[in-house]
Amino acid sequence: MPELPEVETIARDLRGLLIGASIRDVRVRDGRVVRGMTPPAFRRKLRGRVIADVFRRGKAIIFPFAGSPEYLVVQLMMTGQLIAGASSLPQKDSRIIFSLSSGGFLHYNDQRLFGRLQIVKDLSELKYFQILGPEPLTKDFNAGWIERLLSRRKAPIKSVLMDHTFVAGIGNIYASEILFESGIDPRRPASSLNKEEYRILLKKITGVLRRAIKQRGTSMNNYRDSAGQKGGFMKSIKVYGRENEKCPRCSAKIQRLVQSGRSTFFCEGCQN
DNA sequence: AGGTCGACCTGGCAGC
DNA sequence: TGCTGCCAGGTCGACC
Numbered sequence: 001m002p003e004l005p006e007v008e009t010i011a012r013d014l015r016g017l018l019i020g021a022s023i024r025d026v027r028v029r030d031g032r033v034v035r036g037m038t039p040p041a042f043r044r045k046l047r048g049r050v051i052a053d054v055f056r057r058g059k060a061i062i063f064p065f066a067g068s069p070e071y072l073v074v075q076l077m078m079t080g081q082l083i084a085g086a087s088s089l090p091q092k093d094s095r096i097i098f099s100l101s102s103g104g105f106l107h108y109n110d111q112r113l114f115g116r117l118q119i120v121k122d123l124s125e126l127k128y129f130q131i132l133g134p135e136p137l138t139k140d141f142n143a144g145w146i147e148r149l150l151s152r153r154k155a156p157i158k159s160v161l162m163d164h165t166f167v168a169g170i171g172n173i174y175a176s177e178i179l180f181e182s183g184i185d186p187r188r189p190a191s192s193l194n195k196e197e198y199r200i201l202l203k204k205i206t207g208v209l210r211r212a213i214k215q216r217g218t219s220m221n222n223y224r225d226s227a228g229q230k231g232g233f234m235k236s237i238k239v240y241g242r243e244n245e246k247c248p249r250c251s252a253k254i255q256r257l258v259q260s261g262r263s264t265f266f267c268e269g270c271q272n
Numbered sequence: 273a274g275g276t277c278g279a280c281c282t283g284g285c286a287g288c
Numbered sequence: 289t290g291c292t293g294c295c296a297g298g299t300c301g302a303c304c
Contacts, residue, residue: 003297032281059298077298079282093282112281114298128299155275164299171297221284221296240297260276263295 002076003059004136004169005212006223006231010082011056013226014106017084018063022050022101027088030095033080033108035116045119046072046098058132058168062123073118073126074108079222080115083107111222133165136205141167146198150190157193158186159260167205173218173240176265178208180239185271186264187257211236239265 002010023046028039037045050066061082063072074082079093088097088105096108096117108117123129133149134140153160160166161175170178179186181204184197193201217223217231220241224230238248242265243256252269 006297075298077280078296110281111283112296114280114282116299153274159275162298173297218297223297261278262298 002080002217002223003171003174004056004209005174005215005233006217006225007056007059007061007076007169008213009216009231010076010226011054011061014061014082014084015054017104017226018051018054018100018106020050021104023047024099024101027097027099028095029090029097030113032113033095033110033115033117035118037119042117042119045070057123057129057135058164059171060128069121070119071121071123073120073123075116075128076110077112077114077116079111081107081109081222081224082226083109083224083228084226085228131165133163133167136167136169136209141202141205143198143202146202147195150193150198153190155190156187156259157184157190158264160190161205162260162262169209170205172262173220173237174208174212176240177238178204180266180271181208183271185268186259186266239267241265 026043026046028034028043031039034042049068052064052066055062059075061074083091084104084106086104088099090097091107091109093109093111094107095110098106100106120126134145149166150160158175158179161170161178162172182200212218212233215232215236216225218233218237219230239254242254245254247254247267247269250267250269252267254265254267257264
């Protein structure tokens with residue numbers, strides 16, 4: 001479900017709520033979301049741990065523990081949620097319930113069970129982090145990187161924007177929105193863009209993601225923040241999910257097409 | 273090697 | 289109402 005702005009929103013909120021809290025107990029209601037160890041081992045490893053920080057890398061939320069070399073890594077995938085609350089009663093699709101020293105609870109909810117929770121000693125144990133590209137809102141992601149990577153990719157620019165070895169955190173919604181804002185046709189081979197278009201793309205990637213974080217993300221469907229609230233960026237969404245609606249810029253009909261098995265939304269009138 | 277596809281799951285919704 | 293088929297914000301291994 002969530003892309004960079006949604007995961008960043010959750011991580012920032014949880015940082016305020018959970019730093020310094022200890023995990024009193026862990027109830028695994030569906031073990032399929034725990035990877036790399038059995039649910040009992042997962043519970044044993046987490047009980048008594050003090051949460052030292054909460055941060056995001058790509059679309060993963062990472063919890064380091066005080067005085068421990070281990071991390072809890074949570075990947076929400078399509079429908080995962082981390083919801084903090086006062087009740088231990090299972091919510092819809094609660095798969096894991098953490099009880100905290102504060103008296104509160106953290107629910108890991110996941111309708112489709114694609115999400116995963118893992119405990120690792122080093123983040124580089126996970127292939128996901130080994131191959132993950134630069135964070136788009138840091139100086140590692142710059143015009144030089146974009147040009148070097150894109151100039152040798154023949155795949156459609158939409159597919160490459162979603163390739164997390166090129167840039168971390170962009171998913172299906174923001175790929176369409178970024179290309180619309182950039183005025184670039186999603187079907188064009190990445191290598192066909194010119195220097196000016198690379199420059200525009202960099203500007204729009206950072207601009208769209210920053211605005212989406214400010215608005216606390218986009219809730220098309222399942223996304224909820226750690227308080228269970230929807231994101232505010234929906235009202236800023238120009239093309240995603242708007243097939244046959246009017247383009248807000250030129251009034252042409254917004255089109256949908258499928259690229260690498262994922263829906264892309266764009267305006268043929270103003271993206272070329 | 274780069275690119276695309278299916279698998280992993282559940283559930284909501286449109287159409288009949 | 290109930291069935292079928294399609295669709296959904298991600299990732300990864302298999303295949304060409």
